[in-house]
Amino acid sequence: MSAKPIEVVAALLMHQDQLLIARRHPDRDQSGWWEFPGGKIEQGESHQHALERELEEELGIEVSVQAHIATHTHDYGDKVVRLYGYCCYWTPQNITLTDSHDAIQWCQPEQVAMDGLAPADRPLLQALLNARV
Numbered sequence: 001m002s003a004k005p006i007e008v009v010a011a012l013l014m015h016q017d018q019l020l021i022a023r024r025h026p027d028r029d030q031s032g033w034w035e036f037p038g039g040k041i042e043q044g045e046s047h048q049h050a051l052e053r054e055l056e057e058e059l060g061i062e063v064s065v066q067a068h069i070a071t072h073t074h075d076y077g078d079k080v081v082r083l084y085g086y087c088c089y090w091t092p093q094n095i096t097l098t099d100s101h102d103a104i105q106w107c108q109p110e111q112v113a114m115d116g117l118a119p120a121d122r123p124l125l126q127a128l129l130n131a132r133v
């Protein structure tokens with residue numbers, strides 16, 4: 001692993017035992033993968049603030065950032081991503097898709113298809129599943 005990792009926060013947003021996943025928009029890097037909504041941490045920004053900002057920008061929702069679930073560093077070959085996953089809650093609100101995602105889905109965590117998830121996200125889902133047993 002040579003390149004400096006891109007620091008990214010991701011929300012494992014739970015509601016009534018369902019987990020939100022979102023599909024990366026066709027116009028973005030890594031399009032078509034399902035992921036946890038979030039994005040790059042800006043210089044000097046806290047993880048909590050970055051997550052709150054990204055979820056507002058990408059989906060138009062306010063979330064409450066809770067426990068850190070796991071951090072995983074993944075080498076995609078052309079870039080290295082360090083993904084910090086946090087459990088988040090919300091009170092249900094309208095989700096507005098922007099140019100970040102073209103679909104969302106609520107699923108039982110056990111039923112999320114690992115091979116459709118962005119590779120960096122799979123250990124985060126596994127950590128969530130382990131924390132629930």
Ligand SMILES: Nc1nc2c([nH]c(=O)n2[C@H]2C[C@H](O)[C@@H](COP(=O)(O)OP(=O)(O)OP(=O)(O)O)O2)c(=O)[nH]1
Binds near residue numbers: 029030040119
């Ligand atoms: N948001 C997000 N990005 C992820 C996940 N898993 C994963 O490998 N990534 C990668 C994709 C991108 O290379 C990078 C995050 O970029 P991004 O495009 O979502 O972040 P951003 O919205 O702040 O950036 P930008 O569009 O302004 O460039 O991390 C994930 O679960 N959520």
